[in-house]
Amino acid sequence: MPTESAPQKYEISPELVQSLTDNLKKLGTPGYNQELVVQFLAEKYLSDVGYALNLLTYREPLPIYDILRTMGGLLSADRTNKGQYFLGALDVSGIQDFVYNISSDRALRSLRGRSLFLELLSQVVLRDLLKVAGCSEDCLLVQNGGYYLFLLPCDKIEELRKNLERVINLWNRRLLLLQEGRIFLAFAMSASPVTVQEFLNKPGDGYSDAISSIGRELALRKRQKFVGMLEPGDLNSFPAILTCPICRRDVNKLVRLVEGEEFCDLCCFCIELGRQSVERGALEIDLQQQGKNYCWKAGSFTLRLGEEKGEWEEPGALRVKLNPREVEDLAGSNFYLNFPVAAGIEDDFNDLAKLSTGWKGLGALRADVDSLGNLIKGSAKYAPVISLASLSRLLNRFFSEYLMQLQQGTLTTNSDTVVNPKIRNFHFIYGGGDDLFVVGAWSDTLEVALDLGRCWRTYTAQNPDATISMGLSLHPSKFPVLAMAQISGEQLERAKSNKVDGRAKNSLSAAFARRPLFWEEVFDGEKPPLQELVQPLHHLLPSGGQDEENARLSRSFLRRMLQADAATHPLIENGGRWKPGLRFAHAPQGKVDYLYLLATSSELKSPETGSPSQHLRDYLRWLHFSSEPPDLSFFLNWLDLLVRQA
Numbered sequence: 001m002p003t004e005s006a007p008q009k010y011e012i013s014p015e016l017v018q019s020l021t022d023n024l025k026k027l028g029t030p031g032y033n034q035e036l037v038v039q040f041l042a043e044k045y046l047s048d049v050g051y052a053l054n055l056l057t058y059r060e061p062l063p064i065y066d067i068l069r070t071m072g073g074l075l076s077a078d079r080t081n082k083g084q085y086f087l088g089a090l091d092v093s094g095i096q097d098f099v100y101n102i103s104s105d106r107a108l109r110s111l112r113g114r115s116l117f118l119e120l121l122s123q124v125v126l127r128d129l130l131k132v133a134g135c136s137e138d139c140l141l142v143q144n145g146g147y148y149l150f151l152l153p154c155d156k157i158e159e160l161r162k163n164l165e166r167v168i169n170l171w172n173r174r175l176l177l178l179q180e181g182r183i184f185l186a187f188a189m190s191a192s193p194v195t196v197q198e199f200l201n202k203p204g205d206g207y208s209d210a211i212s213s214i215g216r217e218l219a220l221r222k223r224q225k226f227v228g229m230l231e232p233g234d235l236n237s238f239p240a241i242l243t244c245p246i247c248r249r250d251v252n253k254l255v256r257l258v259e260g261e262e263f264c265d266l267c268c269f270c271i272e273l274g275r276q277s278v279e280r281g282a283l284e285i286d287l288q289q290q291g292k293n294y295c296w297k298a299g300s301f302t303l304r305l306g307e308e309k310g311e312w313e314e315p316g317a318l319r320v321k322l323n324p325r326e327v328e329d330l331a332g333s334n335f336y337l338n339f340p341v342a343a344g345i346e347d348d349f350n351d352l353a354k355l356s357t358g359w360k361g362l363g364a365l366r367a368d369v370d371s372l373g374n375l376i377k378g379s380a381k382y383a384p385v386i387s388l389a390s391l392s393r394l395l396n397r398f399f400s401e402y403l404m405q406l407q408q409g410t411l412t413t414n415s416d417t418v419v420n421p422k423i424r425n426f427h428f429i430y431g432g433g434d435d436l437f438v439v440g441a442w443s444d445t446l447e448v449a450l451d452l453g454r455c456w457r458t459y460t461a462q463n464p465d466a467t468i469s470m471g472l473s474l475h476p477s478k479f480p481v482l483a484m485a486q487i488s489g490e491q492l493e494r495a496k497s498n499k500v501d502g503r504a505k506n507s508l509s510a511a512f513a514r515r516p517l518f519w520e521e522v523f524d525g526e527k528p529p530l531q532e533l534v535q536p537l538h539h540l541l542p543s544g545g546q547d548e549e550n551a552r553l554s555r556s557f558l559r560r561m562l563q564a565d566a567a568t569h570p571l572i573e574n575g576g577r578w579k580p581g582l583r584f585a586h587a588p589q590g591k592v593d594y595l596y597l598l599a600t601s602s603e604l605k606s607p608e609t610g611s612p613s614q615h616l617r618d619y620l621r622w623l624h625f626s627s628e629p630p631d632l633s634f635f636l637n638w639l640d641l642l643v644r645q646a
C-alpha cells in the first residue's frame, strides 16, 4: 500500500513535504486519471496522520485518510438528508474450492491468477451494486477476504433492495453457468436503518442490530445457493464433450494456450492475469458486450460470462495497477488494487522444491488473524464506522505490502529478522485481507512464517487482542494443492486451539513439532529467547545448501539432541520432574541430556576462541537453573531438515 512510513511513527520531515509538493504538481498531467491520483495521494500522505484512536494499537489516533473517506461515503449515501443509512454486505463463498481445487499438474501458472480473478470479480460486482444504489466508492467500508460491507441510502428502500438483488442474481446466474456453482455471491441488507449519530459516536442498538441482521441474512443466503436460478434448458446446455485438465470443468471447447497445451477459457484467462501481474504489475481487462454476450478480455483470451437478457451495459476497459508505490505507477490506470504478487519466482513446484536448503520439498503455510469479531467489536467503542474502515484497510495493508516486502527481502523496518533477509522462493496462492496461504521452498516458507509473526507483533504494537495464528506443513513436490491447504489448515486449527488462559496467542504450529510455538518464547519473556539458541546453530549451517560437506553442524549431533528431547518429554508428561542440575538422572541409559550435549559439543565452539558463543553460553546458563525443560522439537527438527542431503 502506498504509505510513506510505518503506522506507529509519523514525522513531518522536509523530505516528506518536498515529496508531497512534487506529487501535487503532477495533478493535471495528461495520461492520468485525476480522481485516482487524488485518492492515491490522500492514502499515501494521510494514512499515517491521525486523529482520535487507532484500534490495532489502542494508542494511536484514527488516520485522517479513513476519516475523510468515510465522511465522503456518509455524505454520498445520505440522500434523505436525515442522516440515516442501511448497510449492505457481499460475501463471496466457495473461494477455497475455486482457488485450490485444481489438478496440480501445471497448477502454479493458473493458481497465480485465480485469486486475482476472484478479487476482480468482487470489485466489478461492487461497482455495479454501488452504481445501482447511486453511491460513491467511498461507501465501501470493509473489504477483507471475500467479505465486503458498504453504506446504502435510506430512500425508496424496497425498490433499491429489488434492484440490488437483480444485479446479484444476474451475476450468480453468470457464475453458475461459468463455474458450475463453485462460486456464489451472497448479498444481504440490514433489516433496519442506522443513524449517523450511531456511526460516528457511540454505537447503540441500531448499529448492532444491523450488523447481526446482516450476519443472519448472509447465512440464510448461503444455505440457499442458486435456489430458483436454474432455467429450463440449462441441463441441455452442459454438454460434457471435453474436460479442462486444470480445473476439470466440462466444456464444449478448449482454448490453445501454447502448442500442445489446451485449457478452458477461464483457466486461460486466469493464467493470463497471473502473467500480466508478474510481468507488468498491472492488469488490463476489457469489459465488453458482444451481441447477447457479456465478456471480459485479457490479452488474447476472452472469457464469456453468460448470456444476457438485454438491458445490461458495461463497456470500457478496467486498467488495474497492482500495488502502486508512486504517482507514476498510475499512468494509464483507472483503478488500483493492493494485492500480494510474488515476481521472479519459479513457476513449477518441482523447481521450487529444489531451491530448498537441505531436504528438497515444499512448505505450505496458512495464517489467519484470530477472533476478528472481537477486534471489530473493540473497534465499535468509538466512531465505529470509521474504525471499521480503518481496521479493514490496516489488515489489507499488512497482508499485501508487508508480505511482499518479506518475500522480496526488502522490509526496511524491524531489521532484526530471524534469519538474514533475502528473496524467498514462495508463491501467494491466496492472500485476502485477514488470511493467507503460501506455498514454496519449505525452508523459505518456514523463515517467512517466523518473520511474519514478528512483523505482526510490531505492526499491532503487541496489542494482546490482535493475534495471528499460523499452520505449516511440509510436502513432496507432487502433492496436490488442495491437500496441502487442508493439512496446513489442520495445523492452523491446532495453533488456534492452543490458547493460554482462554486467550489466543501469536503462534505457529508445524507438523513436525510437539506443540505450537508461541512468539513470546521466541522473542521475549522471562526465558532467554529461543532465538539466542537458534541463531548460533543456524550460523553453523551451510549457506543455501550449496556446501553440505562443509556443514559444521552434523546430523549426528542433531540426532543426539533429538533423542535427548524425545527422552525428556515423556518423562515429564508421566509425572517425572525436571530438576535443575540433576538432569543426568533423568536421561535413560546411553542417552544424555541437552545441557551435556550443548556444553560439550566441539561443533558449537567457535574455531577462533575454542569456546561456545556468548548467546549459547547465556542459553546454557539459563538451562542450568531452569525449572522446566525447553521444548526444542520445533528448532531441532528444523535444523535437522536443513542439514539433510538432497
Ligand SMILES: [Zn+2]
Pocket (backbone or CB within 6 Å): 244, 245, 246, 247, 248, 249, 263, 264, 265, 266, 267, 268
Ligand atoms: Zn479450466
